[in-house]
């Protein structure tokens with residue numbers, strides 16, 4: 073998937089990040105400064121009117137496929153709910169050089185952060201991997217901390233990906249339609265670590281959303297920030313049903329396998345889950 077001309081302008085892109093941040097906050101998945109958002113823009117955009125101050129910035133991973141591209145990303149300690157009201161103060165624009173190894177960070181005079189998000193390595197590595205594999209010219213990545221998905225990952229049985237999907241995908245017909253590959257599960261790993269970065273890249277090849285156990289989720293979309301946040305909402309809504317059923321003593325039926333299979337057939341969903 074690639075976006076085509078006429079491409080969205082910088083203000084439109086900043087608005088979409090702001091709206092994504094508000095929606096993550098609306099489902100209680102971005103308490104305090106939790107969560108972060110980035111977008112990869114593969115067409116030329118002029119960022120200097122909003123972000124006039126340049127400085128060199130180190131890239132945590134080589135990004136040969138992102139040479140000449142721009143990544144707009146939230147700053148460390150910034151609140152997702154504030155991205156819409158003052159995007160330039162809370163975001164930076166990273167222009168990656170032609171060598172894919174060095175970059176310039178462009179920021180606004182009223183910038184409110186020292187460093188980029190602590191999960192910058194995971195954002196950048198997923199952008200690089202996706203562009204290398206698909207050639208997309210747009211990619212949105214959102215990290216959030218939805219409570220029900222995260223709670224379930226604290227229950228040992230749910231850290232088995234097959235078990236997690238069998239339990240969580242059974243509550244609403246649209247869950248399998250919207251998340252045909254299901255939800256990927258990673259064990260607990262240190263936030264911001266190289267281990268998390270590598271495992272997250274690998275899991276987001278086959279999935280559009282992955283749970284970081286005992287922490288949160290990362291979701292991606294090659295269409296829009298909205299689609300990436302949608303995936304978090306669908307997964308969190310499904311996890312909320314599962315949590316409700318656990319609390320209620322497991323009295324609900326959920327969709328049976330036959331019912332889920334009927335949905336898959338009716339909507340032509342390509343999935344291996346049912």
Ligand SMILES: [Zn+2]
Pocket residue numbers: 106107215216217263287288
């Ligand atoms: Zn986090």
